[in-house]
Every structure is written in structure tokens, then in C-alpha cells.
Amino acid sequence: MDRRKFFASTGTAAVAATTLAAPAIAQSMPELTWRLTSSFPKSLDTIFGAAETFAKIVSEATDGKFHIQVFPANEIVPGLKAADAVTNGSVEVCHTASYYYVGKDPTFAFGTAIPFGLNARQTNAWFYFGGGNELLNEFYAGHKIYALPGGNTGTQMGGWFRKEIKTPEDLNGLKMRIGGFAGRVIAKLGAVPQQIAGGEIYTALEKGTIDAAEWVGPYDDEKLGFNKVAQYYYYPGWWEGGAALHFFINTDKWASLPKNYQAIVSAAAATANVEMCAKYDARNPGALKNLVAAGTQLKPFSQEVLAACHKAATELYDETSAANPTFKKFLDAQNAFKADEYLWFQVAEYGFDSYQIRHRSKG
Amino acid sequence: MDRRKFFASTGTAAVAATTLAAPAIAQSMPELTWRLTSSFPKSLDTIFGAAETFAKIVSEATDGKFHIQVFPANEIVPGLKAADAVTNGSVEVCHTASYYYVGKDPTFAFGTAIPFGLNARQTNAWFYFGGGNELLNEFYAGHKIYALPGGNTGTQMGGWFRKEIKTPEDLNGLKMRIGGFAGRVIAKLGAVPQQIAGGEIYTALEKGTIDAAEWVGPYDDEKLGFNKVAQYYYYPGWWEGGAALHFFINTDKWASLPKNYQAIVSAAAATANVEMCAKYDARNPGALKNLVAAGTQLKPFSQEVLAACHKAATELYDETSAANPTFKKFLDAQNAFKADEYLWFQVAEYGFDSYQIRHRSKG
DSSP states (O other), X not given: OHHHHHHHHHHHHHXXXXXXXXXXXXXHSOOEEEEEEESSOTTOTTHHHHHHHHHHHHHHHTTTSEEEEEEOTTTSSOXXXXXXXXXXXXXXXXXXOGGGGTTTOGGGGGGTOOTTOOOHHHHHHHHHHSSHHHHHHXXXXXXXXXXXXXXXXXXXXXXXESSOOOSGGGGTTOEEEOOHHHHHHHHTTTOEEEOOOHHHHHHHHHHTSOSEEOOSOHHHHHHHTGGGTOOEEEEOOTTOSSOEEEEEEEHHHHHHSOHHHHHHHHHHXXXXXXXXXXXXXXXXXXXXXXXXXXXXXXXXXXXXXXXXXXXXXXXXXXXXXXXXXXXXXXXXHHHHHHHXXXXXXXXXXXXXXXXXXXXXXXX | OHHXXXXXXXXXXXXXXXXXXXXXXXXXXXXXXXXXXXXXXXXXXXXXXXXXXHHHHHXXXXXXXXXXXXXXXXXXXXXXXXXXXXXXXXXXXXEEOGGGGTTTXXXXXXXTOOTTOOOHHHHHXXXXXXXXXXXXXXXXXXXXXXXEEEEEOOSOXXXXXXXXXXXXXXXXXXXXXXXXXXXXXXXXXXXXXXXXXXXXXXXXXXXXXXXXXXXXXXXXXXXXXXXXXXXXXXXXXXXXXXXXXXXXXXXXXXXXXXXXXXXXXXXXXXXHHHHHHHHHHHHHHHHHHHHHHTTOEEEEOOHHHHHHHHHHHHHHHHHHHXXXXXXXXHHHHHHHXXXXXXXHHTTHHHHHHHHHHHHHHHX
């Protein structure tokens, strides 16, 4: 983006030079209205709320000059078409999960999370200081997208099951609502992944059309009432150790922004990023308590199940890497980063959390 | 702050109304120069860097109109006097750790971390969505401070020791460089806490004036060369599960800012917050590898040592609460929040990290 930024700012300077009588500031504070399409419904105040936070900050920071209208999924385009709308310029920006677009290229998965990948903090470390943002934006540029990290759910839950999953064999034949890459992983173990929109999962589970469904975590899941139609709530969601959201901005629109607006948009996205994760972390505990009080049985996936899924994921990565050198480049980069991250996280972070958890369960 | 904000914006509106000929924008983009004093030296590019990030964003977002000059510790005032400089208005803003000021009131500890408190993500959850920011700013207002979270180190290390610490009794008589509240905790176990500035720790350890010293974590500690004068590197730093930094802004100066500048400053602080933790998380692993390769012996504090320190911390909290109702109010609020947080974190987050760590050590 550096070359585009250079041209953009040169352009502004040239205009300013020819209109010296007008205050220079006017050049950098144009009146703008952008449309943002979210991949999420308004009811998800955590994820959808991150786009509202973003737009609010941009508006306040520009005294209302730069107005970003936020539309929930389906008002302009369906949630899973948000990136396409940015690529073709029908909206300037969207708020979405990059892995919704693995059908275009599996490399999109690295923008959100890959199975057995990074946790939320490690994801930010990779994005901001591990080369992740640069690598992703090189890739996204091919889709006319400039991306800014814009939220994280933290580790998600493994979802709702109508029967217990004790061994990898219990996944065989299981019809599960689960998206993208994770679906392809459990398919290797004989499960039948289903793509079902959020609003239709409850009925599918209730009718027994599916045996299991994953969504996000306690706070979002409670709203959809899954606990009424499935008893077992498994953890962890090994396919989303820290699912990141992004603001995808059309590259031409990004380049057309004055530099100060680019700075404001970037800071607004970073704020949405840290606040969305904080909101999930603050809201999930209460919801988890409600669910358990209502009879939900919390169950950890056994180490055997996790190991079998991990093996299947590794096979999928090998196959995908063989067919797609860009995917391989990302996988190698992120795997190396991950190995170092857990070398460190297993020391102070994990040592602290382990003690706190142990002490809590005693007291 | 709401009342002050109201007067500030009313004032701006009144001025604008009487000068209709001038572009309204000029009212909201005044030329300003603020001075920021950091509590840290330039050499700590992680912590000091967060203040630079903050100032850079504010400048870029305002087209250079709002310039914040960043001074390292000791150029204007010593690092531990940064908040005082804000309170008395000799600088507009500082970047500091709230717990440096527990001598004024132990309640300041909650702005950074208390022993056996929250981890970094939980701290953000408490600040942004658990009532923490509101509670803190009510308290800080008494010191003419408006605070914005501005960084986190993550869980720190437990420090460098010249001899092994196997039981709580090994702390008896130990002269350790350790600040604030944690020093008072280990004093209950017979240790002798010492206040020594960062630049003098190495010599004190080398000469044997002290037996142990805590600083931050691998990335910062490696720079100071502690591994050359102490062999054992303990974890976790139970007194700093997630040490938060803040931007402290003089309340009058904050109220005098146009609303758009307040929005920019807030977003710049949030960006510094998420980026600083990401930078530590990205840089610590490499430093840890260097230290271990150079012969450092990594050691976990035993559960017995942790439990004894926790018991001492609880006694200290009880005593402090009895004498200081504000401290008690904060402690009760944060303890309740913490219990809920770990209820949730022990499920998906800990489940995911545990598997990843176990798998890594196998592979």
C-alpha cells in the first residue's frame, strides 16, 4: 500500500498548493459517506457492535464529516457476500470473517483462524508484529481489499451435541452444522458437515435434521436457545482458538482517503478490535452460568478426539499446501510463529492462569 | 467527566455561533502542543513505544494540528512522578503504571494489576465492559486525572534469583528488588523488598546487594543482562498477571479538548493498548530462547510457594480494605469479576491452550 499512500498524499499536497487561500485543513476533512455491510445480524451485539463502534469513532473523530453507514447482513448483500461487495466496489467497506471466503482461495482462512492455530492474543501478535498484516494485505490486494483487524471472539466453544462424543468414532456419520475448513477436517473422520445459516440452526437441531451445531460461544449461543434442543456443550472449539474479524476496505477507496482519515480509520479499527474481544470476555461468563443452571452439560473434547482432529487437520493442510503455494507460504509462516508463541505462553501466561484456575476451583 | 464534557462542547458551539463566517471545522481542529512524560526510558521500545504510537496516531489523525511531544522518564520529571506532573498540570499527559502511586493511595494498584488478579484480556474486559474504567476514573478524578488504558505487558516473569526458591521458607531474608504491593506481600513471608531503579538492578545483583530482582519479561529483561548475574528465572509473576499501562490526562486539559480530539485521543490510546501487548507477545519468545540458550534455568514457582504468597496477599488485602473503604470497593468489584472470568477462561481458552501446549511439547 505504500506506493498508493504516496500518490494519495502527493495528490493532496498538489491540490493544497494551488488553493493557498483556502484553509489547508479543508483538503484533509472532506465530507464523505461510506456504506459498510456487516456479515452479521444486529442481534449479535458483540460482533455487529464492533462495526458500530468503528463507525462511531470515525464520525466523532471527524466531527461528523466522515460518516460510515452500517448495514446488517442481507440489507445490501448476504453476510457471506460482504467481501465481494467490497471487491466490486458496491460498498466501500465491510466487516466480516475472512474465512467465509475459503471457497475463493483457502488462504482466506488465515485472516480469521485455522484449526489448531493461534489464540486471540497470538493472532494480534502475528497481525501487528509478526508480519501477518503485511502478508494478508499482499494477498487481499489481489481481491482489491485492504484489511484492518477488527475484532476477535476469543476461543470459541466446540458446539452443541445431541449425543456424547467420547471417541473419534463418535464423529462418524454425525451431521454437524460447521463452516469452512473445520467442516473439511471432521469430514475426514466421517462426519457430514452442513452449511446452515444462524437463524435456521435451532429448527434443524430440534427436528434432528442435524445432530450437532457450532456457533460462537456462550453469550451468542444462549440467545439462539440451542440449549433447549441439545444437551451437551463441548469445548474447546479447536478450529477457532481466536477467531479474528476484519474491516475489508476497497483498495481504491482506501487510497482515495486523505492520510488523516486513514489514520483515524486505522485507529477506529484497532479500538473495535480490542473492545470486541473485551466485550465477549465480559459477557461470556454470565451466559455460561445461565446455560449450566438451565441444565446444559459442559464437556471437554477428550484428548483422543482432539488428537484425531488435529491429525486430520494436518492432512488437510498438507493437501491444500501441495495444491496452493500461497496457502503453503502462510501455513509455514504461521506454524513457525505459533511454535514460538506457545513456547512463551506455556511459561508465564499459562503458569498464572493454571494457578488461578486451580485456586478458584478449590475455593 | 460527563458534566465537564457538556460544558466543553457547549463552549465550542457558542464560539462557532458567533463566528459563522469562519469554517466550523476550524473550531474543532485547533493547533495544540501537549507534553507527555513517560515513566519509562527510551530503551524499553515496548512500553515507551506505546506512548510514541499514541502520539503518532494523534498527530496523523489531526494532520499535525495536535502534536504530543513524548519525553522519556527524567527529562521532565522522574518516572515515578509522572502522575504528579499531570495532577499539577506541569504536563498535560503521562504514560505510566498506576500502581507506582500506591504510596498516595493503595487503590491506584487496581489500574495496573494486583497480586493474583486478572490476566491481560480479563483486565481489558474489566476496564471496557466490567465497570473498571468508570470506577477508576471516579477515583482518579480526585487527583485531577482522566485515564485511558494504554498497554499491557501480559503476565510478567517472577524474576531473577541467585538461588533456588523451593519452599516459602526460602523467601525468608531474601533481599529482592520488587515494587509496590508485591513487595509488601513477600515481606509477610520474611523477604526484604527493595526499591531500585531499572538501571541499577544489574549492579546490585552482581554485587550481591540483592539476591533477586523482578523487572518485566524476557524481551525487556534480556536487554538488561540479568541472566549474566542470576541463574534462575522464575515464573509466573503472580503479582502481575496482566500489568496495564495508562495514559493519565489532566482533567482540565481533557475537558478543554474539542470532542473530535477526545475521540482521536481515545482511539489512539486503545490502539496503543492492543499493540503494546501484541508487541510483547511477538518479541518475548525470541528473547526467552536466547536466555535459555545462554544457560538461564527456567523454574516455575512451586504450588506451595504460590499458595503461601496468595495467602499473604489476601491478608494484606484484608488489612488494606479495613483501613480504606475505596480500596475495599475496588477489591470486591474486581474479585467478583475475576471469579466469573476464570469460570469462563478455564473452559474454552484454557482447554485450547492446554491442548496446544501439550501437543507442542510432544512434537
